Amino acid sequence: xxxxxxxxxxxxxxxxxxxxxxxxxxxxxxxxxxxxxxxxxxxxxxxxxxxxxxxxxxxxxxxxxxxxxxxxxxxxxxxxxxxxxxxxxxxxxxxxxxxxxxxxxxxxxxxxxxxxxxxxxxxxxxxxxxxxxxxxxxxxxxxxxxxxxxxxxxxxxxxxxxxxxxxxxxxxxxxxxxxxxxxxxxxxxxxxxxxxxxxxxxxxxxxxxxxxxxxxxxxxxxxxxxxxxxxxxxxxxxxxxxxxxxxxxxxxxxxxxxxxxxxxxxxxxxxxxxxxxxxxxxxxxxxxxxxxxxxxxxxxxxxxxxxxxxxxxxxxxxxxxxxxxxxxxxxxxxxxxxxxxxxxxxxxxxxxxxxxxxxxxxxxxxxxxxxxxxxxxxxxxxxxxxxxxxxxxxxxxxxxxxxxxxxxxxxxxxxxxxxxxxxxxxxxxxxxxxxxxxxxxxxxxxxxxxxxxxxxxxxxxxxxxxxxxxxxxxxxxxxxxxxxxxxxxxxxxxxxxxxxxxxxxxxxxxxxxxxxxxx
Amino acid sequence: xxxxxxxxxxxxxxxxxxxxxxxxxxxxxxxxxxxxxxxxxxxxxxxxxxxxxxxxxxxxxxxxxxxxxxxxxxxxxxxxxxxxxxxxxxxxxxxxxxxxxxxxxxxxxxxxxxxxxxxxxxxxxxxxxxxxxxxxxxxxxxxxxxxxxxxxxxxxxxxxxxxxxxxxxxxxxxxxxxxxxxxxxxxxxxxxxxxxxxxxxxxxxxxxxxxxxxxxxxxxxxxxxxxxxxxxxxxxxxxxxxxxxxxxxxxxxxxxxxxxxxxxxxxxxxxxxxxxxxxxxxxxxxxxxxxxxxxxxxxxxxxxxxxxxxxxxxxxxxxxxxxxxxxxxxxxxxxxxxxxxxxxxxxxxxxxxxxxxxxxxxxxxxxxxxxxx
Ligand code: HEM
Numbered sequence: 001x002x003x004x005x006x007x008x009x010x011x012x013x014x015x016x017x018x019x020x021x022x023x024x025x026x027x028x029x030x031x032x033x034x035x036x037x038x039x040x041x042x043x044x045x046x047x048x049x050x051x052x053x054x055x056x057x058x059x060x061x062x063x064x065x066x067x068x069x070x071x072x073x074x075x076x077x078x079x080x081x082x083x084x085x086x087x088x089x090x091x092x093x094x095x096x097x098x099x100x101x102x103x104x105x106x107x108x109x110x111x112x113x114x115x116x117x118x119x120x121x122x123x124x125x126x127x128x129x130x131x132x133x134x135x136x137x138x139x140x141x142x143x144x145x146x147x148x149x150x151x152x153x154x155x156x157x158x159x160x161x162x163x164x165x166x167x168x169x170x171x172x173x174x175x176x177x178x179x180x181x182x183x184x185x186x187x188x189x190x191x192x193x194x195x196x197x198x199x200x201x202x203x204x205x206x207x208x209x210x211x212x213x214x215x216x217x218x219x220x221x222x223x224x225x226x227x228x229x230x231x232x233x234x235x236x237x238x239x240x241x242x243x244x245x246x247x248x249x250x251x252x253x254x255x256x257x258x259x260x261x262x263x264x265x266x267x268x269x270x271x272x273x274x275x276x277x278x279x280x281x282x283x284x285x286x287x288x289x290x291x292x293x294x295x296x297x298x299x300x301x302x303x304x305x306x307x308x309x310x311x312x313x314x315x316x317x318x319x320x321x322x323x324x325x326x327x328x329x330x331x332x333x334x335x336x337x338x339x340x341x342x343x344x345x346x347x348x349x350x351x352x353x354x355x356x357x358x359x360x361x362x363x364x365x366x367x368x369x370x371x372x373x374x375x376x377x378x379x380x381x382x383x384x385x386x387x388x389x390x391x392x393x394x395x396x397x398x399x400x401x402x403x404x405x406x407x408x409x410x411x412x413x414x415x416x417x418x419x420x421x422x423x424x425x426x427x428x429x430x431x432x433x434x435x436x437x438x439x440x441x442x443x444x445x446x447x448x449x450x451x452x453x454x455x456x457x458x459x460x461x462x463x464x465x466x467x468x469x470x471x472x473x474x475x476x477x478x479x480x481x482x483x484x485x486x487x488x489x490x491x492x493x494x495x496x497x498x499x500x501x502x503x504x505x506x507x508x509x510x511x512x513x514x515x516x517x518x519x
Numbered sequence: 520x521x522x523x524x525x526x527x528x529x530x531x532x533x534x535x536x537x538x539x540x541x542x543x544x545x546x547x548x549x550x551x552x553x554x555x556x557x558x559x560x561x562x563x564x565x566x567x568x569x570x571x572x573x574x575x576x577x578x579x580x581x582x583x584x585x586x587x588x589x590x591x592x593x594x595x596x597x598x599x600x601x602x603x604x605x606x607x608x609x610x611x612x613x614x615x616x617x618x619x620x621x622x623x624x625x626x627x628x629x630x631x632x633x634x635x636x637x638x639x640x641x642x643x644x645x646x647x648x649x650x651x652x653x654x655x656x657x658x659x660x661x662x663x664x665x666x667x668x669x670x671x672x673x674x675x676x677x678x679x680x681x682x683x684x685x686x687x688x689x690x691x692x693x694x695x696x697x698x699x700x701x702x703x704x705x706x707x708x709x710x711x712x713x714x715x716x717x718x719x720x721x722x723x724x725x726x727x728x729x730x731x732x733x734x735x736x737x738x739x740x741x742x743x744x745x746x747x748x749x750x751x752x753x754x755x756x757x758x759x760x761x762x763x764x765x766x767x768x769x770x771x772x773x774x775x776x777x778x779x780x781x782x783x784x785x786x787x788x789x790x791x792x793x794x795x796x797x798x799x800x801x802x803x804x805x806x807x808x809x810x811x812x813x814x815x816x817x818x819x820x821x822x823x824x825x826x827x828x829x830x831x832x833x834x835x836x837x838x839x840x841x842x843x844x845x846x847x848x849x850x851x852x853x854x855x856x857x858x859x860x861x862x863x864x865x866x867x868x869x870x871x872x873x874x875x876x877x878x879x880x881x882x883x884x885x886x887x888x889x890x891x892x
Contacts, residue, residue, distance in 0.1 A: 002528055008697065072595065076631060084621055
């Protein structure tokens with residue numbers, strides 16, 4: 001809307017996912033690992049274990065190479081990437097939380113300095129000073145998590161900020177505390193998991209045994225507590241936000257299941273290390289790294305998925321349209337766009353596309369797609385719209401009627417279409433031009449089609465094949481003939497529903513299929 | 520705002536502190552970023568040259584080793600000190616900066632990838648340098664230094680593209696996929712070279728500073744460092760005069776005029792900068808002829824410190840001159856968030872104190888002193 005869209009054919013979302021998940025996996029290690037270093041240093045001195053100490057010096061090097069290098073650069077990377085993908089959202093985060101970021105930077109600065117001094121200090125500092133530097137490192141790293149957590153959770157649950165726009169209202173928001181605990185516990189687990197990597201690499205079996213046992217003590221309790229905190233987290237997410245992850249929106253559910261499955265696997269694998277700690281092979285630690293990675297990945301993706309359609313919940317949609325006008329939003333909210341038109345208000349429209357004519361409808365439609373849809377879809381790559389319209393065999397009229405209902409589809413993962421009727425038509429024409437289905441064919445889809453397929457094609461955007469879905473709740477009282485009749489009158493059943501636009505035959509098949517379900 | 524339909528509207532959220540505070544923070548943190556960036560790049564080039572000369576002369580081999588060990592930490596500092604101006608730049612000029620970044624999205628995104636590769640390259644050289652792999656690691660060092668220069672080039676592309684909204688539409692609509700740079704910009708090359716040549720001059724200070732630190736323990740080596748660094752400083756600053764003139768005349772006339780009296784502050788900054796830089800060369804060349812060059816070297820470095828401040832002010836005046844037709848910072852609404860601002864200032868000062876304490880303990884602590892042999 002306000003900014004140009006980086007037009008990447010495979011989908012910018014993927015890039016964001018790669019950068020952020022790898023960063024998260026390393027930056028949590030940077031927090032937990034700091035505590036691990038100082039506590040292990042103390043343990044080694046207390047038990048007078050010289051080999052453990054020497055391992056810890058090597059582990060520190062590994063730690064710095066992973067966190068100071070990759071952690072810091074990928075953190076800058078996230079910033080670069082979200083600035084490229086969601087300039088408006090980034091701008092909001094920066095402008096509302098400048099001082100949060102600035103405080104974060106102070107800790108970041110201390111963190112990096114302390115990490116390097118801790119590494120080089122092994123040779124140069126006395127014991128007490130070295131431990132002090134280690135504590136400063138951990139303190140700074142922990143504090144930077146405390147700050148960043150406020151800003152990240154703000155995006156999902158901005159709480160009272162929506163009304164007040166006040167710093168602390170958004171910062172200490174409903175998911176702040178549970179999210180902080182999840183992150184910290186995960187950070188502790190990762191400290192142990194990364195230590196397994198360098199630990200299992202050791203040839204000296206006694207040393208290996210010590211490190212593995214000690215590391216498992218970080219991982220196992222963490223994975224016991226994690227489900228509890230996750231439960232707390234889920235319960236502090238407002239119900240309507242969570243609903244989309246709880247079963248109606250398939251993607252989020254899949255990620256939620258991933259969390260459960262992989263945290264159990266990680267837990268079990270870590271328990272097994274205790275059976276023969278001296279014999280654990282290096283690859284085994286890599287497997288644990290992978291399963292922990294999947295857990296974290298699931299967590300991050302659920303968060304991303306349930307935040308849809310917003311970039312900042314209840315404030316700005318994923319495509320940078322404001323939910324409601326705020327002073328300075330420059331007419332880029334849904335209502336104003338409906339009234340004035342995307343082509344007039346959006347900044348990055350070709351000059352020749354500002355007016356719709358007979359000739360330019362398709363190319364204008366393409367531009368509307370770029371500014372309104374491309375933050376989540378692509379033409380041919382990730383979440384390809386061409387694939388969607390072809391799979392569903394939609395023609396112009398099906399698409400047109402659905403554009404009016406985007407925010408109802410898939411339990412509301414999409415913002416509503418914002419723009420005038422003419423613009424909606426242009427977009428629908430463009431999308432229909434991607435479809436191989438002709439308008440006349442659309443009504444006469446092959447009669448061999450199964451009921452499930454008709455359902456997928458016409459109803460599954462908004463309904464789920466589940467007994468508690470309103471569709472089935474309602475239809476189960478009736479016989480096939482009545483069901484078939486209701487299908488012709490969907491828009492009068494509920495005004496939010498588009499009319500059924502398939503063929504007569506397909507309708508009969510669908511009616512029969514619905515009738516047979518969930519008996 | 521602006522007379523071009525493409526320029527994005529400024530963010531609806533008001534600035535959470537007065538404009539001047541953000542300006543000061545931007546310029547101060549940028550100056551720090553640029554100084555360590557100079558150390559990094561200049562140090563990298565000198566490390567390469569010294570490595571090559573080190574085949575015949577152990578002094579140089581040692582210098583190269585010393586520098587190679589410092590470079591990873593300098594890169595860490597460059598990045599860390601880059602984050603702060605990146606924040607404040609987005610606060611003040613976000614709508615321009617995000618746009619130019621999106622237009623050249625791929626090169627901009629690649630900065631992160633390039634940095635990661637260069638970073639690991641530097642660490643490889645710092646940690647694994649031995650006789651048997653010297654040739655390979657020499658090339659790794661050259662590769663990493665090259666990549667670091669490339670990062671600087673991408674920065675100059677973006678920061679100049681951001682100043683010229685009139686060019687945006689043409690570039691973007693021709694290729695919205697982000698495979699763009701700002702190569703048609705007249706000031707691009709001289710501006711970039713201005714930064715890179717400065718890196719050689721300021722990077723040389725790294726040698727001088729090491730020399731000063733070592734003076735008491737190893738006079739001979741320390742004198743060599745100051746001498747050699749002093750020469751790097753003098754010759755590259757001479758070259759800088761040519762590059763600087765090129766930069767000035769590459770500017771469009773009305774922008775050049777701000778340094779010719781139109782903007783008093785910018786004009787004085789430029790004149791004073793030139794004079795002080797000349798003075799620094801003279802002082803340095805005098806110092807190098809002395810038995811104990813320390814005093815002169817310190818004076819020259821301090822003069823250049825002032826020059827850097829002046830250059831940062833000039834650069835800022837130039838930016839505002841470029842943007843004047845489109846955008847005035849003073850149009851931004853302000854609504855100060857006093858509580859958090861205060862918290863930041865307290866933590867900032869506290870952070871600096873802790874930082875100084877750590878550095879002091881590390882470099883000048885009792886243990887460190889004992890280890891100085
Ligand atoms: C190590 C590689 C880097 C090099 C060689 C480098 C070099 C440069 C150069 C040459 C400029 C001035 C460009 C111009 O005005 O034409 C610059 C500006 C800047 N750099 Fe860096 N940089 C590096 C890394 C970074 C990183 C990692 C960040 C951020 C995290 C950063 C943040 C900035 C910012 C924000 C500015 C502009 C400040 C302003 O315009 O006021 N730099 N850098």
